[in-house]
Amino acid sequence: MTTPISIVGAGLGGLTLARVLHRHGVPVTVYDAEVSADARTQGGQLDLHEHNGQRALEIAGLTGEFRSIIHRGGGAQRVLDRQGTVLAELPDDGSLTRPEALRGDIRRILLESLPAGTVRWGRKLTSAVPLGRGRHELTFADGSTVTTDVLVGADGTWSRVRPLLSDETPVYAGLSYLDTYLHDVDVRHPASAKAVGDGAMYALIPGRGFLAHREAGDIIHTYVVLNRPVEWFAAGGVTKARIAAEFEGWAPELTALITDSDQAPVLRSIYRLPDTHRWPRVPGVTLLGDAAHVTVPGGEGANNAMLDGAELGLAIAAHPGDTEAALAAFEEAMFRRSEAEAPAARETVEMIFGDGAPDALVNLFAG
Numbered sequence: 001m002t003t004p005i006s007i008v009g010a011g012l013g014g015l016t017l018a019r020v021l022h023r024h025g026v027p028v029t030v031y032d033a034e035v036s037a038d039a040r041t042q043g044g045q046l047d048l049h050e051h052n053g054q055r056a057l058e059i060a061g062l063t064g065e066f067r068s069i070i071h072r073g074g075g076a077q078r079v080l081d082r083q084g085t086v087l088a089e090l091p092d093d094g095s096l097t098r099p100e101a102l103r104g105d106i107r108r109i110l111l112e113s114l115p116a117g118t119v120r121w122g123r124k125l126t127s128a129v130p131l132g133r134g135r136h137e138l139t140f141a142d143g144s145t146v147t148t149d150v151l152v153g154a155d156g157t158w159s160r161v162r163p164l165l166s167d168e169t170p171v172y173a174g175l176s177y178l179d180t181y182l183h184d185v186d187v188r189h190p191a192s193a194k195a196v197g198d199g200a201m202y203a204l205i206p207g208r209g210f211l212a213h214r215e216a217g218d219i220i221h222t223y224v225v226l227n228r229p230v231e232w233f234a235a236g237g238v239t240k241a242r243i244a245a246e247f248e249g250w251a252p253e254l255t256a257l258i259t260d261s262d263q264a265p266v267l268r269s270i271y272r273l274p275d276t277h278r279w280p281r282v283p284g285v286t287l288l289g290d291a292a293h294v295t296v297p298g299g300e301g302a303n304n305a306m307l308d309g310a311e312l313g314l315a316i317a318a319h320p321g322d323t324e325a326a327l328a329a330f331e332e333a334m335f336r337r338s339e340a341e342a343p344a345a346r347e348t349v350e351m352i353f354g355d356g357a358p359d360a361l362v363n364l365f366a367g
Contacts, residue, residue: 002146002147004027004028004150005021007028008159008161009156009159010032010034010107011305012107012289013288013302014152014155014289015114017288017308017312018110022115024313024314026313029120030120031120031123031140031146033123035122037108041104044102044103045215046100046102046103046303047075047098047100048302048306049098049300050097052300052304052307056307059310059311062113065113067096069109071100071102073198074215075199080251082251084203102215124142125155128151128161128164131147133283134149134284134323135147136284149323153286154288154309156294157291158170162287162291162292164282165286168273170273171271171272172230174270175227175349176227176270177224178258179221180258181220181262189220189260192253192254193214196213196220202352202358204357210225212257220257222261224243224258230269233269238267240259240261243258270297275295275342281331283324286331288308293341295338295345296349297345298345298348299348311333312330315330
């Protein structure tokens with residue numbers, strides 16, 4: 001089987017690319033390792049920014065659909081100290097500059113905008129072999145193979161497409177998040193619900209803390225942040241009791257975000273590529289999103305992945321019959337953007353979680 005354009009990874013970046021190509025009449029197939037669109041939860045809320053994430057959805061023709069899934073009021077923010085005292089607070093101003101929406105809902109509107117069969121589920125890529133003249137043979141874990149004229153790796157931090165272009169491997173950034181969830185919070189967890197408020201809550205000291213969001217459906221989704229080596233988590237595990245012990249003496253409404261979680265903490269260690277990750281032009285293949293430029297979570301990762309997808313789609317549509325020109329133009333713009341965003345992301349993380357926490361964030365809120 002031969003396909004003109006193959007995207008590996010049905011995340012936000014890959015699906016945005018597929019949608020833009022579909023709008024321009026360019027055939028495309030997306031391959032994803034998950035067995036279905038609903039195989040797992042897709043993470044928490046994202047604030048999509050006007051200049052990248054929202055711009056990508058505008059290019060994709062999905063602005064109306066996006067506005068229908070915005071979590072109204074979810075843009076409120078507050079900073080607490082370890083005792084639960086509010087240090088600074090910003091209300092949701094109702095603007096659409098950085099509205100919040102669930103990652104899963106954004107993914108859903110992208111999937112619903114594509115023709116049936118565009119995404120091939122249960123296709124975990126095991127190898128991609130160059131065949132010459134830009135073509136590649138893809139082999140999947142189920143034994144199936146596909147030959148493609150253009151290959152796009154949108155398969156995240158541990159991309160199996162990246163080795164075709166780059167020898168770089170992501171390195172641990174020294175920081176890990178642990179996901180926890182409280183459900184029916186107004187009834188079952190009123191103290192924690194009051195502490196978090198209507199939007200985002202930060203309770204931080206240098207190297208550790210809580211970053212929680214009030215999500216639609218009476219849910220609080222928390223990222224418990226710890227600056228620990230990966231070996232620390234591997235050696236002792238990520239039980240509620242062990243993680244909560246790192247916050248001994250903190251307000252009970254905060255530690256309850258761990259101890260009362262409806263599931264065990266889910267470890268998400270943070271990895272990054274070099275700020276200036278580039279590769280020479282390789283015929284017939286490129287990367288986008290975290291496969292190309294994963295960095296620390298400074299608030300732009302999903303936004304930039306979506307803009308990558310939208311801009312690559314536009315470039316391919318603008319160069320019919322000359323894919324190499326399209327890929328070269330896309331990569332140069334993407335390299336410049338990602339090289340500017342990576343240091344900014346590190347500065348954001350240092351401000352929030354570094355030695356100045358929480359004062360630096362309080363000062364930012366004060367304007």
